[in-house]
Amino acid sequence: MFRLGASQVARSVGAQTRNYATLREIEMRLKSIKNIEKITKTMKIVASTRLNKAQRAMTASRVFNKTDAEFYENTEPAAVEDAKTLLIVVSSDKGLCGSIHTQIAKSARKRFQDLNGAADIVTVGDKVKAQLMRTHSxxxxxxxxxVGKEAPNFYEVSLIADEITxxxxYSNVEVLYNKFVSAVSFEPSKFSVFDAAALQKAPGLSKYEIDNEETTSEFAEFSLANSILSAMAEGYASEISARRNAMDNASKNAGDMINSYTILYNRSRQAVITNELVDIITGASSLE
Structure with missing residues (x-):
């Protein structure tokens, strides 16, 4: 009888130890999730603050890009067939912004396939570089x-354009980027940029007072830099918006997990207290 009582006490102590360990694990897990929620909420606030600045930079860049688009529409330059294309894929170095880098990388792969592999690639940003290196190194x-830490400026972009030249x-140059559609959506898009030779052959060039190759060459260089600036500004606004939405969703998920773990913690704590009361009452009854 004594041995039976000892084994029951041992099992009871072991059960209490496991309950205490489980309770401690739940408490630590709950604390970690609360810390994550604080971080995601802070990042959402920072992204919301930066979004207005990013949208202003994007709006300013669209004005210059619209002028280039009107010039191309009036002159009607044509892409050279069977010529190698240069794909400039614009992204950034920062993550935690959903699928924005994956989407532009997927769009670049599709465009490369449409060109039957007759293309060279230039990447702006480490994220898209890492993805394209796996398939098109x-x-x-x-x-x-x-890049991508702040809103782009023309000085930064001009240095990039100089290195690309x-x-x-390249007779055909295409700039692939994420176009800002709204605060909750974006879409992969592209700009077509033409070199000086294509501009010289454009049928509508006579509409403008341009009669020398130097002017067209300078415009081609400016148009390349301007297109990259617009692409980076659009991508920056899209990235900030996507990061805000991602952090908002992460905060909501963390809140749901906190509620679930709080309920689990309270139930586990009540179970531990109940077991302790049962042991006390059982011990008191055995002494009577």
Missing amino acids: DNLKLSFSG KLGE
């Missing part, structure tokens, strides 16, 4: 990092 000619002459 042989076609990746140049990459730029350290050192790769050589």
